[in-house]
Amino acid sequence: MEILWFIPSHGDGRYLGTTKGGRTGEYRYFKQIAQAADNLGFKGVLIPTGKSCEDPWLLASALASETRDLRFLVAVRPGLMSPTLAARMTATLDRISGGRVLINVVAGGDPTELAGDGLFLKHDERYEATDEFLHVWEKLLQGEAVDLKGKHIHVEGANLLFPPIQKPHPPIYFGGSSEAGKIVAAKHSNVYLTWGEAPQEAAKKINEVKKLAEKEGRTVEFGIRLHVIVRETDKEAWEAAEKLIEHIDEKAIEKASSVLSRYDSVGQQRMSQLRADGNKSREKLEISPNLWAGVGLVRGGAGTALVGDPETVAQRILEYKELGFEHFVLSGYPHLEEAYRVAELLFPLLPLDGLKKDQAFTRGEIIGNDISPAFIKV
Secondary structure (H helix, E strand, O other), rough: OOEEOOOOOOOOOOOEEEEOOOEEOHHHHHHHHHHHHHOOOOOEEOOOOOOOOHHHHHHHHHHOOOOOOOOEEEEEOOEEOHHHHHHHHHHHHHHHOOOEEEEOOOOOOOHHHHHHHOOOOOHHHHHHHHHEEEEEEEEHOOOOOOOEEEOOOEEEEEEOOOOOOOOOOOOOOEOOOOOHHHHHHHHHHOOOEOOOOHHHHHHHHHHHHHHHHHHHHOOOOEEEEEEEEOOOHHHHHHHHHHHEEEEEOHHHHHHHHHHOOOOOOOOHHHHHOOOOOOOOOHHHHHHOOOOHHHHHHHOOOOOOOOEEEEEHHHHHHHHHHHHHHHEEEEEOOHHHHHHHHHHHHHHHHOOOOOOOOOOOOOOOOEEEOOHHHHHHOO
């Protein structure tokens, strides 16, 4: 299994729904998080997309030069980008980063935002356009010339002069909870990515996408997007969860709900249903053991968090792994400190792929200016 972290280019802080404890969303802060994730051994980072975020391609290209091993999961936007331009951007970023690009396919879920960007396709039409987009994008990155006169995309004699490092192309991560989304994901994705629902619901998605992929003669890996609140004790973790939302008031919940209710994204609708009554009690928000929907009170997209002590959270992650999830895209507030907590408390308990062993002389401060704490038996 592998774990990615998150660059909060739409904002960060110690509390949700308030400016109290808020962090300034600037490049130097994003750089701190990226370098921390790189040093700690996270496989990569997801950089979000949309009008509430900094542009993921520009941010990834800047952060690539600040990091060594970290990979960058950046979004292509069918309907907003041409597939030929996206292929050139992908190949360039893959080359200048040394083969560290991952592709997040985002068809879009907010009709109002999409209209502001000039895209007026209905939900299922956006997935039709995505299918055509990826047909062109994949072939170009594999070195083929492409002619296509589709319903949404028309190219003649398209070709790519400078290939990517990764073959046949950088891996495709693809989310989509609707039937239309799952069909296109099964056809094109390397990793089907879903937001953090209860294990039984997530298992249903895995089985559905597996069957659809088999019809295409393909196999697909699976990833899940979750927040994490892990502390040394279970009590501390739940106190941190409650503290995260302590400044959210009813007005903030109502405003968030009014925006998110206009989405035609099935995944967002499923997330919103998990906290439909806006109740902030733990009993209402713990939708499955240690799976807490408090983040979704005011946040769009991923709205659930695993909460608990390291052993409990690791057990829950391994339960998802047993279902078939191998890729975990995690985050926590604030993202800099929580990257360290997750790495220090969870990584030793998980079978992570390619995690580098600590090469430093010591972990922790030298005792008495002479002795490594590793030699002190507790």
